[in-house]
Amino acid sequence: MTFLTNRFYSLIGFEIHVKLATKSKIFSKASALPARPTNTQVSLLDMSVPGSLPYLNRSCLEAGIRMAFGLHCSINKSSFLERKHYFYPDSPSGYQITQQRKPYAFNGFLEYPLIAKRDRLQAKYVPDKKEIIKKCRIDRIQLEHDTGRSIHDEHDQRTLIDLNRSGTGLLEIVTHPDIRTSVEGESFLRELNRLLIAYNICEQSGLETPVRVDANVSVHEKNTKPTGFRVEIKNISSFVDVKNAVDFELKRQERMLLNAQPLCSETRTYDSNKRQTIHIRRKEEKIDYCFMPEPNLPPLYLYDDNDIMPTNNPNYINIDEIHRQLPLSPFKQREQMQIKYKDFLTTEHIFDLLRYEMMDYFNELMALVEPSDINRQHLILEVLLDDVKRMTWGGEKMNKFVKIIKPELFLHIIDYLERRIITRFSLYEILLISYKNKQPDKSLEQILNDNNLVGIVDNEKLVPMCQQVIDDNPKLAEKYKTNPKKAIEQLRLAICKQYPGRIHNDLVIDIFTDILNKQSS
């Protein structure tokens, strides 16, 4: 997204709510599994029955600490939880337990590659290649719990409440307004999401969105300082929506400024069908949430290797221990990949793998290939970024592809390709047939035979075939004398047409050259 004119600059910041993938909720023992029948995962606390008390789920705090390390945050070794008061029917206690005055983590950053998914309408990728790694500062991360869900029954004019989500653990990540464009925003969120999955903080599940974003967007005149005005777009649930919402908002604000209309701070929502943001309320109507420390929960004390561990609490958390057990971050993973496959893998390749969602699949395949077999590794990369990319709509259907074509099958096909049982041309065909195959038991050989796709390598068969083609095309044989390159190419096309997908280019080119040289000599 670029501005229509050169007069403005933008500030974009996010508040990101991450649903923690813990077995139980953050303050109760109820299950936190997504997408269950309504009101089946509700403990006494989750519906605020009088006399019920919260008890912190240790694994939520641990997940939070992993996130803090992933975002290079400073960690408060003593922080506390607070009550944020507001009345809403799906918030049964009348307050949300969160962190306001002292969050457990603050002052971090995330470096991310500028990679956005293809927009189906605009079909554009990365606009700026000079500054390919960007950095966004993180203001704070806080632990909190989610509210229930209101379901509006238009027919009966009533609101129903589902408390399954009430009390599930959330991390709220607040960024600085370091993001300038919608593509940067989307790229940032995608890298954050990779980190969340690598560190097992949230689930990669299609059932419910584990990441919800509030985007703060403001456009300002160049050479002026930000006025503090901002528009908050609440509750956007997909990264593409974030990009489109931000785009819409930037354009809207720019147009307002160009027309000299006043801009005011407000809260908006995004309608993904109409692709536009809609006004909800003005920001001037500031709500006082009457924050107060949660008296039922002791402060969150964290320890590191230098501390004397508490004797009275066996459940203490040592953050250095968590740090030692952290898996590689996606950033580090990519660094290591580049060293490991330095012979053929470029940064651009890595970004392509990310862009087309092929990174995990690629790594799975690599794990099954001999580390010294660079040729095969290279071939795999090539097939992925060419045939597979085409087949999966630029990676959009990669999930489905991975499910059907398991790494073993894929390597089997690559193996056939290397052994010349199949040709480079039929590869796409074979992948596509396997991909759409309704009978998973069917072996690769059967598929090849049924579709007559076995490559022809036998010279005794090939020579007469080539001779036949030359005989059928006397004009081309003539042409060989004047323009051998073009003649051979056209002969190759002719034989490929006759035996679709079964011809190895190098073999027939040699034979054609042989025969024609003999004829002309």
Add this chain to the structure above:
Amino acid sequence: MENVSKEKLRCTIQLVLKDADISIITMKDVRNTLSTLLACDMDHRKHEINDIVRSEILLRDSTTMNTADNRKNNYEQNGTSTDSIPDEINHLSHPQSHHFSSDVTFEDIRKLQAKFANERNWNRYHTPRNLLLALVGEVGELAELFQWKNEVLEGLPDWTSTERQNVSDELIVKDNYCVSNTLTTCASKTLKDFQSPYTSTIIQRLIDQGGIVIGKTNMDEFSMGTASWGYMGPVVNPWSLKTTEKHIAGGSSGGSAAAVAANLVPISIGSDTGGSVRAPAARCGCYGFKASYGLLSRYGLISLVNSFDSPGIFSRTISDIVLTMNAMAGPDEEDATLLQKPFEHIELSGQNEEKKKIVIGLPEEYDIESLSDEYRSCWFEVIDQLTSLGYEIKRCNLPYTKYSIACYTVLASCEITSNMARFDGIKYGYRTKNVEKGATYEQILTKTRNESLGERVRGRILAGNYFLREENYDSYFVQSQKVRRAIVHDYSTLFSTGNIDCLLAPVVSDDPPTFEEYQNTNEIFTSDDLLTVGVNLAGLPALSFPVKLSKKGFPISLQLIGPFMKDKQLLQLANKICSIFQFPFLDLTKDDS
């Protein structure tokens, strides 16, 4: 009369039994019918008739379905039908002196049960069948205690005291503790129909150890107040039952205090947020113990002020407090504010490790202006007695005490505001009917809260909202937290560097006001609060104990305040000190009292 032949008698009995259901009919029924049919008194031929009935029943059983032995076994196993069978059969298996009355019929029991249920308005919840099953359950629990015992002698002479306790402990619980499937109202209109789906931890622990919860007691609405006068009306001080004017029982756990003081139950449970156990215990004349914050689980206790709330015990002996504490205290994975280490059981008889001189502190700040001369002189009398018994008495100061009421008011109001936010009429509790269909959430919320929360409760909510406003937060809430820390420091310095073992102080300043007097005061907080709230701010253990009666005939009590988590030492010391007084405990279960 005598001329009715044995044959005729047998025929008539056969006739009577023919159409009767022998599982219901009693010997008395048979005799009554016979005397009507034969127009004569059958009582003197009781044994003869019994013999005939017995042989008839045995004959019928052997011919129809059961052998006689089986039948007898059935009778024995099914305790509820014993009174319908001939006395002789009972005699066969029970050679002892124990008899079941042959005069009570099942119909009588059914009527009694219906009456019992009616009186308690249980019909809303319990069908007769439901009650019967509950009864069988209770009987089963009782039976379990007897299961592995051999023959049990009357009075259980060879049972240990704990075993006997299990059978006998009846207790009564303040109505802000959740007990599964009972009303838990907090004496508020909001929760007047609220059936708790679970039982609070400490009550469950008491039940597990044989306690039998026989009821819930009245209180101030959500424990806010000092008269135990909530939506359901006031609690009468048991010492003023015979007087024309009724006096308050103190609050907020007044119902629990009054029940124990009147000897209706040996033990009752209350909660102490700002003196709600100690004050009513002092006014009603029984022991009232508030444990250290963090020893007793608050799970299932409907929160007033989370960081002050402490469950408390009322009893007529200190050993009952110890027994109850041992049953209830200890870590609970539902309450995160508890001390994590296991609770060390208290033994009263245990030898004190060190034989040094006990030092008792007298906090000068507790000698408040409103303390009546009579109450002050009682305090000093006790001090004199203790001095003469060899205790060392030391005057001491708690300089921040004068700020304690202000500090308590701010912190309490803030937490109350927050805790009350859940009563919106959506999930449970009272919900307004004065809105039209399609009313907004805000409309339902406002009406519901206006109609169901008492004035005192709404006042505190309003105050709390004010203190918590962003611009007021630092000058009220934060400031009060600082004062609280200073108060905690006051106490801990006295106990550690001042070498004081416990403090002795009054609990209330004068005899309880009458209902009328109480209604005419507008103050939410009284100067008496100064005597009690400090302990809650610092989370200390404290025991209120009755010393003697005032001129007007109300109990005068004092309190012992111990160092944090020194509950055991405090109770051991209290046990010694209290043995010097002979307080004339009230007993309303005796007719002459």
